[in-house]
Amino acid sequence: MLDLLIIGGGPSGINVAISAKRAGLNYLVVEKGVIANSLYHFPVNMTFFSTSLKLEIQDTPFISHQDKPTRSEALEYYRRLVQSFRLNLKLYEEVLRMEPATEGYRVTTDKGEYATRNVVVATGFYDTPRLMDIPGEDLPKVRHYYDDPHVYIGQKVLVVGAANSACDAALECWRKGAEVTMAIRGDAIYDRVKYWIKPDIENRINEGSIKAYFNTTTEEIRPHEVVLGTPDGPLVLENDFVLAMTGYQPNYELFERLGLPIQEDDSCKPVFDPNTLETSLPGVYMAGVACAGRETSKLFIENTRDHGQIIVDGILQNATSTVGH
Template identity: 85%
Template sequence: MENPRMLDLVIIGGGPSGINVGISAERAGLDYVILEKGVIANSLFHFPVNMTFFSTSLKLEIQNTPFISHRDKPTRAEALEYYRRLVGSFKLNIRLYEEVQKMDTLDSGYRIATKKTTYAARNVVVATGFYDTPRLMNIPGEDLPKVRHYYDDPHVYIGQRVLVVGAANSACDAALECYRKGAEVTMAIRGGEIYDRVKYWIKPDIENRIKEGSIKAYFHTTTDEIRPDEVVLGTPDGQITLPNDFVLAMTGYEPNYQLFERLGLAIAEDESCKPLFNPETLETTLPGVYMAGVACAGRQTSKLFIENTRDHGDIIVEGITQQRQLA
């Protein structure tokens, strides 16, 4: 097989951060490609169908390109349209359905292998986000078909006995929507209350539904086992078994650490599990390999967002162009 031509840059991830870096690379005249394992903005595509962002469209804009939405806070559909428009308007070189499998070191860069082909590049940016990788409970029955780590549409759960695991935004949204569409909703919550960071218009709603008994909530409770027709919860008063049709495990998400391992990225040995990188240049311990976007925060998924990582593309591309000039 012939060796692939050497690119200036391979960007792993075709979500908001990868697109952001791609636009910076396009403007700088770099020879680059964006590799995305699924669709454009694959993580956002898996958001709930009826989701509304907490941030305003202005805060979600990247590369000074207006984000037009009908309301102050855009919907999932409007966000997907925005990122599709960015890809088309800037004519970004993006390859979809090309999941990166491994990366090897070359004399002057890296060889990146996907399921379809192989690329070579002097520089690599890892912009994979975290929403594609759910944080598992690691309990018996979690692999049953009735268990969902992504909440999609409440229509699926009409008339069903649904357990929602968690107490953050996604869990509260799912519980309220399913309840209002006619599901029998129970929540299993590790802590003693709904999280403070829940959207301000959602928190009193879910608390009132729990208080009036419309949604049954078990606090200080773990989900211990999932069975085809029931679930086992660990409560302060001991284990209980509830009849159940679906489990919505809204337990959060984390970066794709299996991919990080395949790429050879070094990870902090503390609870953050952050990839190790220079905070000023975003370059990792691998020369010419950079981190971009929310994946920089590791498991601290509430630290970084689209709005406070919008400068990552320009920072990385500026560093790459400076290195080219010095070479």
């Protein structure tokens, strides 16, 4: 019988695990991919918006060559945390369902079953892209993750979106020799784009190096074309690749399999107590950026660093109350 099973081996899951270990709890982290799986799928050359100091967890220094760390440095940091604290973690194991048991819950994965008194859901949101739900989105040339511009040299690339991922992808692909077009729903690049990226992308658009269609939607993707809905009507463009940088959301399919209730509003946040992070399921907690639902710009690693201690304190308090009763 585990005291705590943590679903997700990213920054939040690691954070909770360290707090659990320090408290002497019998815990296990189950991760469907690699350590920090979401960060692993970030663009290869990505630089974080936050400083390394703000990303530090559990009083463990985050060393980076510059003020803002790179993806590579972040992966090294989280690997070091797992190794330094000798965390109990199982990789490449996906959680399938969770059912109430006599004492706590029975969690079933694709490799086995676990009995646990408490569960933490720390699955982030970057693993689940927001789909456009348009014809042709399932074609092989459509990518919802951007990794490296080398793939797109000499190709006609449509970048859908106007946030950080879209602007980074558009600039890097253009600089490596791609013919880049952007389809943007609004009438401008988003204000929340990194301050060192925003003027760069705006200047490239203004000089015509990158073609941008504003107030425009992507209507259909064909093997060698895309159809855009512009203010002047439909527009058909030759196309080799589509980078659909349309954002990401929590894994609601998993939430449903776990039986987690969701707020019935635009945020689609999981239902939980903001003070304790405990959901309406007793002993089941939310941690990290998944707490924000679809409002993915509200929570980050830096403002959820206290979640691990809050959850473990709650588990210990509940255990004490039960013993006392």
